[in-house]
Amino acid sequence: MHPAPSVIIFTTLSGLGFGLLAWLGIDAAAPTGWAAFWWFAIAFALACGGLISSTFHLGHPERAMKAFSQWRTSWLSREGVCAVAALIIMGLYAAALVFFGAHIPLLGWAGAALSLLTVFTTSMIYAQLATIPRWNTPLTSLLYLTYAVTGGALLSGRVTAALVLLLVAALVQLVWWKNGDGAFAARGSDLGTATGLGARGTVRSVAHPHTSPNYLMREFIHVIGRKHAQKLRVISFLLMAVAPFVLLMLPFQHVFALLAVLSHIAGVAASRWLFFAEAEHTVGIYYGAR
Amino acid sequence: MTDLPTRTEKKLGLVIDLDTCVGCHACVISCKGWNTENYGAPLSDQRPYGEEPMGTFLNRVHSYEVTAPGQTAQTVHFPKSCLHCENAPCVTVCPTGASYKRAEDGIVLVNEQNCIGCGLCAWACPYGARELDQAEGVMKKCTLCVDRIYNENLPEVDRTPACVRTCPAGARHFGDFADPNSNVSKLTAERGGMDLMPELGTAPVNKYLPPRPKDSWDEESILAPFLEPVAAEPKGFLGWIDKQLSRLPGDVKDMEGVE
Numbered sequence: 001m002h003p004a005p006s007v008i009i010f011t012t013l014s015g016l017g018f019g020l021l022a023w024l025g026i027d028a029a030a031p032t033g034w035a036a037f038w039w040f041a042i043a044f045a046l047a048c049g050g051l052i053s054s055t056f057h058l059g060h061p062e063r064a065m066k067a068f069s070q071w072r073t074s075w076l077s078r079e080g081v082c083a084v085a086a087l088i089i090m091g092l093y094a095a096a097l098v099f100f101g102a103h104i105p106l107l108g109w110a111g112a113a114l115s116l117l118t119v120f121t122t123s124m125i126y127a128q129l130a131t132i133p134r135w136n137t138p139l140t141s142l143l144y145l146t147y148a149v150t151g152g153a154l155l156s157g158r159v160t161a162a163l164v165l166l167l168v169a170a171l172v173q174l175v176w177w178k179n180g181d182g183a184f185a186a187r188g189s190d191l192g193t194a195t196g197l198g199a200r201g202t203v204r205s206v207a208h209p210h211t212s213p214n215y216l217m218r219e220f221i222h223v224i225g226r227k228h229a230q231k232l233r234v235i236s237f238l239l240m241a242v243a244p245f246v247l248l249m250l251p252f253q254h255v256f257a258l259l260a261v262l263s264h265i266a267g268v269a270a271s272r273w274l275f276f277a278e279a280e281h282t283v284g285i286y287y288g289a290r
Numbered sequence: 291m292t293d294l295p296t297r298t299e300k301k302l303g304l305v306i307d308l309d310t311c312v313g314c315h316a317c318v319i320s321c322k323g324w325n326t327e328n329y330g331a332p333l334s335d336q337r338p339y340g341e342e343p344m345g346t347f348l349n350r351v352h353s354y355e356v357t358a359p360g361q362t363a364q365t366v367h368f369p370k371s372c373l374h375c376e377n378a379p380c381v382t383v384c385p386t387g388a389s390y391k392r393a394e395d396g397i398v399l400v401n402e403q404n405c406i407g408c409g410l411c412a413w414a415c416p417y418g419a420r421e422l423d424q425a426e427g428v429m430k431k432c433t434l435c436v437d438r439i440y441n442e443n444l445p446e447v448d449r450t451p452a453c454v455r456t457c458p459a460g461a462r463h464f465g466d467f468a469d470p471n472s473n474v475s476k477l478t479a480e481r482g483g484m485d486l487m488p489e490l491g492t493a494p495v496n497k498y499l500p501p502r503p504k505d506s507w508d509e510e511s512i513l514a515p516f517l518e519p520v521a522a523e524p525k526g527f528l529g530w531i532d533k534q535l536s537r538l539p540g541d542v543k544d545m546e547g548v549e
Contacts, residue, residue, distance in 0.1 A: 001413075057408075057409070058406050058407050058408055059405070059406065059407015059408075059409075059422060059423075059426070059427025059428055059429075060405065060406045060407050060427050060428065061406070063386070063404065063405075063406045064406055066385075066386035066388075066404055066406060067385035067386050067406060068385075069385075069386060069387055070384060070385050070386060070387050072293065073293055073381075073382040073383075073384075074382065074383055074384055074385045075383070076383065076385035076408065076410055077385035077386075080385065125383075125410070128383070128414075129379075129413055129414055130379065130416070130490050130491070131379070131413065131414060131415065131416045131490070132413070187489070188489055189416075189487055189489060189490070191354065193486075193487050193488070193489055194486060194487050195354055195366070195368060195486070195498075196484035196485070196486060196498050196500065197308075197354065197356050197366060197500070197501075200358060200364075200501075201356045201357050201358030201359075201361070201364075202356070202357050202358070203354050203355070203356050204354065204355045204356075204357070205352065205353075205354055206353050206354060206355045206365070207352070207353035208352065209315075209318070209347070209351050209352055210350070211343075212342040212343055212344060213342065213344065214344055214345070214347070214350075214421070215344070215346065215422055215424065216412075216418040216421060219409070219412065219413075219422075220413075220418070281413070282416040282417075282487065282490070283415075283416070283417070283418035286352055286370065286417070286418060287352075
């Protein structure tokens with residue numbers, strides 16, 4: 001799949017933002033006043049920034065409001081509804097804390113649940129696609145949720161939780177990669193099933209429909225980035241989990257905490273880039289490519 | 291709502307005969323022409339005369355080669371467009387309701403006024419039947435020429451999809467699969483019509499007819515008995531002429547180096 005920057009920025013930042021909102025929502029000793037303002041400002045900037053970025057790849061962003069209508073069948077629509085609900089509830093929760101110093105736990109928990117539900121709906125946009133076997137697994141939702149909760153814990157300075165979650169995230173990421181590498185072959189789709197000619201012999205693509213790449217090939221067959229996939233996996237893993245873990249284990253300093261957060265974000269972004277670049281779509285079969 | 295209809299009254303679709311298709315791409319051109327000039331946004335081209343030209347097409351023809359041990363390789367031309375699946379995954383993923391499957395005839399369409407161009411339906415289609423138009427920013431797909439098949443301004447003979455009407459080899463057939471006596475249902479039953487990627491559970495309406503078995507080199511030709519010489523030695527008048535002509539000089543038997 002073509003790794004569109006807008007979608008990578010969107011899933012990375014909004015995942016982090018909603019993860020932070022979830023932690024702020026369940027905080028028993030929630031900050032008030034200006035401290036609360038800054039925490040929520042960061043969380044909302046990340047969540048909304050990601051959502052706005054996601055509209056950049058639309059052909060007609062001005063019609064984006066229509067995307068709230070099909071929540072009964074469409075995960076993309078559900079994501080929009082959940083995101084707005086989460087932002088409204090957390091906005092009320094934040095306003096009470098910032099302006100009135102009032103902590104309303106019920107609102108916070110509801111907002112936290114909606115925030116995580118938003119991340120889940122984002123993950124289901126990808127996990128629902130049978131055309132991309134690498135994504136088509138409940139592990140994809142687990143990966144997105146783990147990343148969101150881990151990033152949120154890191155950002156909100158919950159060191160113990162972050163240390164545990166970094167280990168969990170590392171494990172989930174490794175399992176997801178391992179599972180994904182065999183997913184396409186396990187599905188059993190090849191040129192034989194794609195053309196129905198498999199029973200007659202070996203099928204090979206001898207001529208594409210056109211002499212130069214078309215929309216389908218540009219969107220679904222992305223092979224350039226896969227060249228360095230293994231190296232990028234190592235880099236992503238080191239930045240996302242190993243470096244933040246080591247930095248948090250060191251005697252506490254604000255600069256270490258900041259570095260841990262930045263390193264984690266860079267690692268998640270690299271992992272998200274691979275998430276798209278490594279994904280093989282069944283359309284590639286028709287072009288004799290993956 | 292982008293729910294799929296539980297059942298459709300008709301199941302309009304195509305049968306594509308891989309035995310007959312000659313790979314001329316006439317269906318590609320007639321499709322591009324009709325769908326650029328009629329319903330919806332035109333099918334745009336990018337850099338049509340420049341480097342790496344690109345464009346939106348609702349129908350594309352691939353060419354494949356099938357090889358099996360001990361047999362000659364076979365070339366199969368393979369036209370591919372929307373299969374109007376009964377269980378269309380492209381419809382349910384649509385966040386705006388722009389994608390829908392019609393309950394009356396099963397045609398899968400895009401309402402371009404509601405399309406935000408997110409591209410998710412193209413991601414959900416296993417066959418590459420949907421293309422995001424680069425100029426209009428909306429999703430384009432085969433409409434089964436919905437603006438031809440019911441169009442009473444056209445002569446009746448033209449009320450079929452443009453690709454079917456134009457195919458010079460008669461490799462494309464249009465009809466109602468819900469009717470067991472329709473031309474397409476009969477063809478599918480007779481020739482063993484196939485689904486593409488049935489393992490994905492999309493239940494395509496369009497069917498592909500496999501190439502018929504080809505002759506092999508080992509087989510005795512059924513024409514062989516008719517090809518045997520009728521008379522080995524000429525008799526009668528022809529025999530006399532043969533004898534006289536053989537007497538003349540220049541007979542092949544006299545020529546040097548010839549047995």
